[in-house]
Amino acid sequence: MQTIIRSTDIDNIDIEVIKLASEFLHSGDMVAFPTETVYGLGANALDELASAKIYEAKGRPSDNPLIVHVANEEQVKRLVKEIPESAKKLMKAFWPGPLTLIFKKSDIVPKGTTGGLDTVAVRMPDHKIALKLIEYSDVVIAAPSANTSGRPSPTTASHVKDDLDGRISMIIDGGAVGIGIESTIVDVTEEIPMILRPGYISKKMLEEVVGKVEIDKAIIEPMREDVKPKAPGMKYRHYAPKADFKMVRGDVLKVADYINKKTEKLIEQGYKVGIIASDETISNYILGDKVSIGSRLDELTISRNLYTILRDFDDKEVDYIFGETFESEELGHAIMNRLQKAAGYNIVDVR
Ligand code: AMP
Ligand code: MG
Numbered sequence: 204m205q206t207i208i209r210s211t212d213i214d215n216i217d218i219e220v221i222k223l224a225s226e227f228l229h230s231g232d233m234v235a236f237p238t239e240t241v242y243g244l245g246a247n248a249l250d251e252l253a254s255a256k257i258y259e260a261k262g263r264p265s266d267n268p269l270i271v272h273v274a275n276e277e278q279v280k281r282l283v284k285e286i287p288e289s290a291k292k293l294m295k296a297f298w299p300g301p302l303t304l305i306f307k308k309s310d311i312v313p314k315g316t317t318g319g320l321d322t323v324a325v326r327m328p329d330h331k332i333a334l335k336l337i338e339y340s341d342v343v344i345a346a347p348s349a350n351t352s353g354r355p356s357p358t359t360a361s362h363v364k365d366d367l368d369g370r371i372s373m374i375i376d377g378g379a380v381g382i383g384i385e386s387t388i389v390d391v392t393e394e395i396p397m398i399l400r401p402g403y404i405s406k407k408m409l410e411e412v413v414g415k416v417e418i419d420k421a422i423i424e425p426m427r428e429d430v431k432p433k434a435p436g437m438k439y440r441h442y443a444p445k446a447d448f449k450m451v452r453g454d455v456l457k458v459a460d461y462i463n464k465k466t467e468k469l470i471e472q473g474y475k476v477g478i479i480a481s482d483e484t485i486s487n488y489i490l491g492d493k494v495s496i497g498s499r500l501d502e503l504t505i506s507r508n509l510y511t512i513l514r515d516f517d518d519k520e521v522d523y524i525f526g527e528t529f530e531s532e533e534l535g536h537a538i539m540n541r542l543q544k545a546a547g548y549n550i551v552d553v554r
Contacts, residue, residue, distance in 0.1 A: 204369055204370065204371070204372065205369070206364070206367070206368050206369055206370070206371055206372065206373065206374060207223070207372065207373045207374070208360065208364065208373070208374045208376055209223065209224075209373065209374075209375060209376065210360075210375075210376040210377070211332060211375060211376070211377055212377075213237075213330075213331050213332055213377050213378060214331070216331060216332060216335050218339075220375060221332075221335055221336055221339050221340075222339070223373065224236065224336055224340070224373055224375055225336065225339055225340035225342070227372040227373050228245065228246065228247055228253075228336075228340045228342045228344065229247070229340065229342065231246070231247060231250050231252055231253040231256070232246070232253070232256070232371075232372040232373075233245065233246045233253075233256055233257060233260060233370075233371040233372055233373075234246075234336075234371070234372060234373045234374070234375065235349040235357075235360075235363045235367065235371060235373070235374040235375065236332060236333055236336055236346070236374075236375045236377070237330055237332055237333065237360070237375065237376075237377035237378065237380055238272070238328040238329075238330045238333045238346075238380065239300070239301060239328060239329045239330045239333075239380060239381045239382050240301050240328070240380060240382050240383070240384065240385050240386050240402070240403070241348045241349075241356040241357055241358055241380055241382075241383065241384070241385055241510070242348065242349040242356075242357040242358065242359070242360065242362065242363050242380065243272065243328075243333070243344070243346030243347065243348065243349055244257055244260065244261065244346055244347055244348070244349035244363075244367065244371065245272070245336075245344040245345065245346040246344065246345055246346075247342050247343075247344070247345070248269065248271040248272075248282075248312065248316050248342075248343045248344060248345035249311055249312065249313065249316075249342075249343060250313075251313040251314075251315035251316065252315075253345075254269060254313065254315045254316040254345050255315055257269060257345060257346075257347060260367060260370045260371055261347065261350070261351060261352045261367075262351055262352045262353075263347065263352045264352070264439065265318065265319075266318045266319060266435050267318055267347075267352075267435050267436040267439065268316070268317045268318030268319075268320055268323075268324060268435060268436070269316050269317070269318075269324070269345040269346065269347050270303050270324040270325070270326050270345070270346060270347065270386070271312070271316065271323060271324065271325050271326070271343050271344070271345050271346075272325075272326055272327070272328055272333065272337055272343065272344045272345075272346050273325060273326070273327050273337060273343050274327065274334045274337035274338045275327075275338070276294070278337075278343050279294075279306075279325055279327075281309065281311060281343075282306070282308065282309055282311070282312055282323055282325055282343060283306035283307060283308060283309055283323065283325065284306065284307040284308065284309055285306075285307065286306070287306075287391050287392070289391050289396050289413045290304050290306065290391040292412050292413050293389065293391070293396070293409065293412060293413060294327075296412045297404055297408075297412075298326075298327040298329075299327040299328055299329035299330075299334065300327070300328075300329045300403075300404065301326075301328075301329070301382055301385075301386040301387060301402055301403040301404055302326065302386055302387050302389065302402070302404045303324050303325065303326040303386045303387065303388045303389070303400075304324070304325055304326070304388075304389055304390075304391050305322050305323070305324050305325075305388065305389065305390040305391060305392060305399065306322060306323055306325060306391065306392065307321060307322055307323075307392055308320075308321055308322055308323035309323075316345050318435055320435075322390075322392060324388065326386055330377070330380075330381075332375060332377040336375070348385060349362075349363045349366070349367060349371075349374075350362065350363070350366045350367075351366040351367070352439070353439070353441065353443055354366060354442075354443070354514075354517075355442050355443070355444065355509075355510035355513040355514050355517075355545065356384070356385060356442065356510050357510070358379060358380045358383045358507065358510050358511055359378075359379050359380075359511070360374050360375075360376035360377070360378075362510070362511075362514060365514075379507075380507070381507070382403050382503070382506055382507065383506045383507035383508065383509060383510060383511075384402060384403070384506045384509060384510070384537055384538065384541055385400065385402055386400075386402045386403070386404075387400065387401060387402030387403060387404040387405075387409075387537070388400040388402070388434055389409065389416070390433060395415055395416065395417050396409065396413055396416050396417070397416070397417040397418065397419055397433070398416060398417070398418045398419060398422070399419045399422075399432070399433045399434035399437065400422070400434050400436075400437060400540075401418075401422060401536045401537040401540045402537045403506070403534055403537065405532065405533045405534065405536065405537075406418060406532070406536075407532060407533065419432060419433045419434070419437075421433070421437060421438075422437070422540060441541075441544045441545070442510065442513065442541050442544050442545040443513075443544070443545050443547065444513040444514070444516050444517050444521075444524060444545060445516075445517050445520075446477065446516055446517070446521045446522055446523055446524045447522065447523050447524070447549075448523075448524040448526065448545055448546040448547070448549065449523070449524070449525055449526070449546060449549045449550070449551060450525075450526045450527070450528050450542060450543065450546045450549065450550045450551070451525055451526070451527065451528070451550075451551050451553060452527075452528040452550055452551070452552050452553070452554070453552055453553035453554040454553070454554060455483075455484055455487065455527075456487065457553045457554070458484075458527055458553055459484065459487035459488060460553075461551070461553045462478060462488065462525040463487075463488060463489050463490065465523075465525065466478065466488075466489075466490045466491040466523075466525065467489075467490055469522070469523055470490055470491065474522040474523055475492070475519065475520065475521045475522050475523075476490070476491040476492065476521065476522070476523045476524070476525070477491060477492045477494065477516045477519070477521040477523070477524040477525075478491045478492065478493045478494065478524070478525050478526070479494055479496055479512060479524065479525070479526035479527060480493060480494070480495055480496070480527055481495055481496060481497065481498060481499045481505075481527060481529075482495050482497060482498040482499070483498065483499050484527060491525075492516075492519065492521060494512055494515075496508050496509065496512055496529075499529070502529075502531065502533065502534040502535050502538065503534065505529060505534075505535075505538055506534055506537065506538050509538060509541060509542070510541075513545060526542060526546065528542070528550070529542065
């Protein structure tokens with residue numbers, strides 16, 4: 204299959220590009236498109252055969268459900284059994300935006316889209332191209348991240364091309380994304396809303412709108428075998444670079460000392476080593492391929508750079524990566540969640 208790549212300006216959308224993409228969606232084919240979080244790999248969510256193509260193209264396990272993207276509330280109503288009060292408030296506050304809500308699904312949503320579950324994940328993306336595509340085609344679009352399963356999520360059209368060229372009908376290139384990590388997922392089917400995946404919308408932001416919010420235990424205690432995540436996708440190793448990736452936590456100077464010593468040894472043995480530091484700490488490192496992920500005071504930049512840095516290390520065929528940790532209650536919580544998963548929870552404490 205030849206993958207057609209078309210660019211369009213987000214502030215001056217080329218309707219011909221949207222028309223072509225819409226034709227592919229109506230024929231049950233796949234189109235990758237930008238959203239404010241990461242690039243999505245879209246197909247008609249109500250067409251089981253179209254959803255099946257997504258799983259195949261990504262090599263995604265079939266029990267890992269897809270998020271359905273909508274452009275208006277009418278579409279939500281068709282997809283779900285009911286919209287609970289908590290959901291109404293969250294939709295009003297954060298949609299369009301990087302928040303996915305889990306509802307009880309209606310009968311029109313095929314189980315091939317929901318990984319066999321009776322619930323459905325729904326999101327209204329805050330991106331003019333994505334919204335235009337959903338509105339124009341009038342297709343609710345099932346769209347996971349447009350990467351090969353297990354690789355870092357794509358934040359540019361060229362990342363999508365690297366993974367999926369020849370496997371999908373079209374890529375809409377709308378430039379780099381704004382946030383760079385996936386949406387916050389919140390289950391609103393229970394009395395108290397529960398965060399199943401951290402993202403840009405933090406627990407504090409949610410609680411300001413709906414009161415008490417819980418966090419799925421599996422996110423906080425990822426090492427416990429007996430705690431199964433409620434978002435099926437969270438159990439898979441995700442976002443992973445090819446190199447052996449270790450995170451190092453503790454006092455900044457001790458972290459640098461640890462990484463410098465390890466790096467020196469590995470380079471002596473002939474290995475390539477990458478280091479993920481921040482603007483504030485990069486000068487503490489001596490050897491290796493040092494990269495700053497951004498300033499610690501600017502978490503949005505860090506989140507935007509995260510997957511590109513991991514992919515760049517893959518391209519450079521680095522053997523080992525050492526990374527500093529980034530912890531905070533806000534976006535830093537989501538950043539750290541992705542880094543931990545990328546590192547397979549391989550964290551050293553040097554306190
Ligand atoms: P991705 O599209 O790659 O960002 O992954 C979507 C995430 O949403 C995965 O972690 C899924 O497990 C999660 N998800 C989608 N639908 C549901 C659902 N009905 N219940 C719980 N988690 C879901
Ligand atoms: Mg994904």
